[in-house]
Every structure is written in structure tokens, then in C-alpha cells.
Amino acid sequence: MQIVLLACVVGAFAGMAVTVLSNAAHLLHNYLFSLPVDVRLSGLLQLSNPTDAAIPVVGGALMGLSIWLLKRYRNRSLVDPIEANALLGGRLSIGDTLIVAGQTMLSNGFGASVGLEAAYTQTGSGFASRLARAFNLRRNDVRTLVGCGAAGAIAAAFDAPLTGAFYGFELIIGVYSLANVAPVLAASVSASLMATQLGAEQFPIEIGMMPPLTPHQYLPFLLLGLIAGLGSVGIMQLVTLVERAFLAARLHPAVRPVFGGAIVGLLALLSPQVLSSGHGAMHLFLTNHFAFWTVLAVFSLKLLASAVSLGSGFRGGLFFASLFLGVLLGNMFATVMNVISPATGIHTTMAAVIGMTSLAVGVVGGPLTMTFLALESTRDLAITGVVLAAAVVSSIVVRSTFGYSFSTWRFHLRGETIRSANDIGWMRNLTVRSMMRTDVRTVPADMPIDDFRAQFPLGSAQRVIAVDAEGRYAGMILVPDAHTTSPDISDPTVKPLLRHTETVLVQPMNAKAAAAVFEKAKAEELPVVDGLKTRKVVGLLTEAHLIRRYSEELEKAHRDLSGDS
Known part of the structure; x- marks a missing residue:
């Protein structure tokens, strides 16, 4: 009972943290980019002023300064919830939490093509770890509470308690068991309720009604899962190639984000949809029909902007970027399939949802997490089966050809052998x-x-x-x-x-x-x-x-x- 009560406290804190961080990021966007009323940054069709393209450069300079200060005064890697649960028994320092949250806010707020989910989960998990150690909990209970913090953060961000819960199970704790189901679900529900009560700008993915799914559409959608799996491997490899290119250029680590910000700013002149997480852009492409070549151009630009942002040293993740890229991939897949085989009748929005979950599974991991995200977004149980099937295909492709999600791939590049959050620290x-x-x-x-x-x-x-x-x-x-x-x-x-x-x-x-x-x-x-x-x-x-x-x-x-x- 104690762990469940603590999980409720952690969830409530995660809901408050997500509210504060999301509002702060939106205020930064409004102030720096002079956004019209009720328009998200990536929802712009063009920049309000061409000089706004320089804002990511300023963000890169500030990010470079923070990198220089960290190397000078704190020369060790920052620990995130997955690494903490895999190696350290859930021990996360408040210092690491504040630094990760601050750098992610700085990157996202100045337009770098990264999401805020890293700040959300780090803040929730960091508080949970500190609370667990204050109550002198057992090692496994500390790990569970860290998972509760991350689960609550995702639940609050997307107004999706089941998605948040399975994010905690699959990605942070590493296993689903009867021992952790009650606290994780309690944290997810508490966080979602708290964020709603505080008026947080949650980002539920609004899909709307879709036509019935027919049996002969299963095979094309499984093919989409296969393509998404291969595409996610390509995305992770691209980020690594960009990072190695910056290393080969022999630029000081503090200078790399400035060049990265300049590239992102230039891409934003072509398409503002590359900026920030991509919430506004996703809503734009889910509710409007665009030509195939327009979708392909935005897909390419967003992919390049995300790779450059992360490869140059901006702090953030690919969680929402992979969702947005998956929507664009599904959109293009539907267009091509309806030309090749009109009889299949692939609905664009349905393909976008399946592409969204399949690509995100390959990059982020967590087939059930993304399946529940689709279920809570569409409220359509019929589509959930094919979403899960395509997600499993994508996951199998990534595991058999690559073997890592984006988070664990970054650990591998550092010389670690972590493939999940399963506890190998003991x-x-x-x-x-x-x-x-x-x-x-x-x-x-x-x-x-x-x-x-x-x-x-x-x-x-x-x-x-x-x-x-x-x-x-x-x-x-x-x-x-x-x-x-x-x-x-x-x-x-x-x-x-x-x-x-x-x-x-x-x-x-x-x-x-x-x-x-x-x-x-x-x-x-x-x-x-x-x-x-x-x-x-x-x-x-x-x-x-x-x-x-x-x-x-x-x-x-x-x-x-x-x-x-």
C-alpha cells in the first residue's frame, strides 16, 4: 500500500511538472517567434519574420555555453531513467535531473527539432528516485517508483494514462508484473488528472472517425510496419552519421550546437514544420490533405532537422519526432498504395496512425505503449489489432537487423551494453x-x-x-x-x-x-x-x-x- 500511495504522489508531481514545462516552452515560442493566437510553432506555414531563422542559432550558442560549463565543472555523463534503472538501482541525482530538463527546455524553446518528453520523464523520475530513497525503499521498489515518474509524465503529456503506464512498464522498468501494475497505473491516472486540473496544454493526438477496416487491408498495413521498421533503423543511423560528421569536422563541442542551429534555421525557412517537437505540424497533416511531394519534402526536412539537432549536441529526444515522421510516412504509403492498388482502399488517416505507431516503436521501443497510444487517440478498438500487428513487425525488424532502440543505441555508442531497462546493475x-x-x-x-x-x-x-x-x-x-x-x-x-x-x-x-x-x-x-x-x-x-x-x-x-x- 505504501508504494501505491507514493506512486500517487509521484504522479501528481509529474502532472504538475509537465504543466509547468509545457507552458514555459509555449511561452518561449510565443515570445521568440511571435506566434499568432492558438497556433503551435511547428504549425506555421511560414516564419513570421525571416530573421526568426536565427533564433535556433542563439539557442545553439546558449546550449554550447552549458556544454562548456558542464565539461569544466561536471565532467561525467548525465544519467537518465533507463540507465538508472538498468545499472544503478533507480538512483537518479537531482543535479542530473535539473540539467537535463533545463537543456531540453532550452533546445526546444529556441526551436531545435527535439521533443520535451526527455525533460518530462527525467523530472518525474528524478523526483520519484529522491522520494523513494527518502523512504529507504528496497532496490526494486525504487526502480518501480522511477518507472512511475516517467509513466506519469507521458500520461500527463498526452492525456493517455494507459500509454503512460505501458511506457513505464516497457521502457523504464523493463518488465510488466503484478507487483508493479498497481503503482504504475496509479501514477499515470494521478498525473493525467493533475495535468487536466491545472489546465495543462496536453497534446492528445486527435484522429476523428475512420472507415471500417477490411481484411484485405491487413497485408498492406503489415508491409507498412516492415517499411517503418527499416526506416527507424535508418533514422537512428542517420543521427549517428551526423554526430560523427560533427566530430570529424573537429569543432569544439560547445561550438557544434551553433552550427546545428544555423542548419535548422535554414531548414525552417523552407518549412517551419521542422521546428520544435512537431505537435502543430502533426495536427496540420492529420486534419488536412497535402500533395505527395509536399509530404515527402516535409518528411525529409524534419528528418534532417532532427538528426542535425541531436547530432550537433542539442538535448532532447525523438519520441514525438518519430510519431510525426510516422504520420508522414503513413500518408505517403496510402498515396502510393492507392495508385498501385486502388482496390485496397487504404484510408490516409488510418495509414497515418499505423505509420505513426510503427515508426515510433522502431525508434523509441514499446509496442504496447504505442498501441495504447493509438487506442486512446482513436477510441477505435477495431484498428488497434492491426496497429499492434504492424508494431510487432516493426519491432521484429529492428531487433533482428539493429538490436537497439534510440535510447539504448546512444548507450552503445558510449561503450555501454544496455539493451533495455532490465536490472543488470546487481x-x-x-x-x-x-x-x-x-x-x-x-x-x-x-x-x-x-x-x-x-x-x-x-x-x-x-x-x-x-x-x-x-x-x-x-x-x-x-x-x-x-x-x-x-x-x-x-x-x-x-x-x-x-x-x-x-x-x-x-x-x-x-x-x-x-x-x-x-x-x-x-x-x-x-x-x-x-x-x-x-x-x-x-x-x-x-x-x-x-x-x-x-x-x-x-x-x-x-x-x-x-x-x-
Whole structure:
């Protein structure tokens, strides 16, 4: 019950945070771009003044200044909710939360082609993590509450509680279980109600009525899911290529956003729909019919603007951009299909919804998250089945050809191996240092075998470690070998008995890496040294103890997931 009550508090805070952040961004847009009444920034058909194209450049300069200050005074990577839940047991710092939210607001507010969802989820999750630690909750409860913060933020932003809940399950917690369903749903509903009560400018995706779905349309829509999956892989690769191009240009990290802002500003002169998240532009393309070449041009420009914004160093994400690009992709798909096969009768809006969810699944992840977004947007249960089928096709394509969502792909580029928010931090915490024995008995490597037998009679020990004259590891001696092997006349010392002379463990190794060393060496016990160069023996670890400790931690993790404390 405690976790559910805390989840309600977290959800209410997330709703308030989304209200404040969204209103602040809208005020920035109104002030900087002189927007007409009731028009979103990306809903403009042309910029109010050509000089407005310079506003992203100013934003880039401010973003560059923040990057320079962070590198000077805080030279470490910022942690987001997925990384916190995967590696750190849900621990998020308030400092990281404020920095991510501030940089995202700055990027979006000055027109960079990024969404605010990163600021929303970071703020909700950061507050949740701090609250959970204040109440001294268990590791898995902290992770669940972090998921509640992100779920509440998405629910409040889209007025879609089920979408927010499954965002928390699939992307932040990494698993759906009976133990976390109540708190996550409570946070989502609380956040959505709070945002509505405060008059937040939520962005429900308004679709309207659509014609009935016919059986012969399933195959074309599955083809759209396949195309969206391949397209999402291309989008993620494009962002990486742009980032590498900025690196190859040898520009200082603080200068890159200025150049990125200049490119975005030039693209905005061609089409203001590239600016900011794309809420206004999505509404424009869902409620109006545009020519195929117009849609293709906006798709290309928005894709380039998003890639340049992220690749040059602006802070934000591809959540809403992928939804908008998916709408455009579905729109183009319907036009082409109705030319190739008019009998299929592909409805443009229906194709836009399926393209939206399929592309977003490939980029962001979470097939059920995007399926519920379609359901809560359309209120049409009939279309939900084909949306889920196309989303699954897209997800399979991305997993089999690429293997990452955009968030986890960014971790991969940093050298991390995270593929989801599933908790692998406990495995990294289970290090050789925490499992080794320190009562190690050593002997000189040139000790006469007769002296060794006298000092270690049968039954006194199983293994003894030999060290050289400088105290470095030389090998391991099995006591039974010393008593059953005849001394070598040419070398009556224990040197001929040494085993595993080159195989050692180091203290920072985690359980998985240590198990691989044991498997390769075919050893039951190995020494632990202080470093691969110094090779000073500091402990001993047996394979049996390693397996037992790993099994205990694995069982504990399973109990946490099932809610059995």
C-alpha cells in the first residue's frame, strides 16, 4: 500500500511538472517567434519574420555555453531513467535531473527539432528516485517508483494514462508484473488528472472517425510496419552519421550546437514544420490533405532537422519526432498504395496512425505503449489489432537487423551494453572483490618440494599460491600433486607443479566476466591480483562460491520482480 500511495504522489508531481514545462516552452515560442493566437510553432506555414531563422542559432550558442560549463565543472555523463534503472538501482541525482530538463527546455524553446518528453520523464523520475530513497525503499521498489515518474509524465503529456503506464512498464522498468501494475497505473491516472486540473496544454493526438477496416487491408498495413521498421533503423543511423560528421569536422563541442542551429534555421525557412517537437505540424497533416511531394519534402526536412539537432549536441529526444515522421510516412504509403492498388482502399488517416505507431516503436521501443497510444487517440478498438500487428513487425525488424532502440543505441555508442531497462546493475555490483577470500597462503615459487610437503601435509589445504621473488603471482600448486609427484632431479622445487600461471582474476571483474575466465581455464579456484601488471595476490575465489552467490542474487532479483519480498 505504501508504494501505491507514493506512486500517487509521484504522479501528481509529474502532472504538475509537465504543466509547468509545457507552458514555459509555449511561452518561449510565443515570445521568440511571435506566434499568432492558438497556433503551435511547428504549425506555421511560414516564419513570421525571416530573421526568426536565427533564433535556433542563439539557442545553439546558449546550449554550447552549458556544454562548456558542464565539461569544466561536471565532467561525467548525465544519467537518465533507463540507465538508472538498468545499472544503478533507480538512483537518479537531482543535479542530473535539473540539467537535463533545463537543456531540453532550452533546445526546444529556441526551436531545435527535439521533443520535451526527455525533460518530462527525467523530472518525474528524478523526483520519484529522491522520494523513494527518502523512504529507504528496497532496490526494486525504487526502480518501480522511477518507472512511475516517467509513466506519469507521458500520461500527463498526452492525456493517455494507459500509454503512460505501458511506457513505464516497457521502457523504464523493463518488465510488466503484478507487483508493479498497481503503482504504475496509479501514477499515470494521478498525473493525467493533475495535468487536466491545472489546465495543462496536453497534446492528445486527435484522429476523428475512420472507415471500417477490411481484411484485405491487413497485408498492406503489415508491409507498412516492415517499411517503418527499416526506416527507424535508418533514422537512428542517420543521427549517428551526423554526430560523427560533427566530430570529424573537429569543432569544439560547445561550438557544434551553433552550427546545428544555423542548419535548422535554414531548414525552417523552407518549412517551419521542422521546428520544435512537431505537435502543430502533426495536427496540420492529420486534419488536412497535402500533395505527395509536399509530404515527402516535409518528411525529409524534419528528418534532417532532427538528426542535425541531436547530432550537433542539442538535448532532447525523438519520441514525438518519430510519431510525426510516422504520420508522414503513413500518408505517403496510402498515396502510393492507392495508385498501385486502388482496390485496397487504404484510408490516409488510418495509414497515418499505423505509420505513426510503427515508426515510433522502431525508434523509441514499446509496442504496447504505442498501441495504447493509438487506442486512446482513436477510441477505435477495431484498428488497434492491426496497429499492434504492424508494431510487432516493426519491432521484429529492428531487433533482428539493429538490436537497439534510440535510447539504448546512444548507450552503445558510449561503450555501454544496455539493451533495455532490465536490472543488470546487481550483476555489475557482484564483483570479484565482494566474493573473494582474503586468507590466502603463499609460498616462494622456488621452494624445495620436500619443504613444501613438510609445511603442507595431505589434508591441510587443497591449493597453495606460489609467488616469485618480487611477490608477484607465479602459479597455483595442488597439495595432492606435491605428495604424489616424484621430484624432478634437475629442478627439485615446486616450479614444475605450477598450474594456471597466466590466468588470474582482478577485483573489479563482475560475476559474468569471472565465470568466463573460470570456464576458459577449466579451473575450480583462481587467484585474485591487484592488477594485471603488478600481479600482487590479494585473494582467492572458487568457482563454486561464484556460482552460489550468482544464483542467490538471481533468485533475489526474481523474487523482487514477482513482488515476493
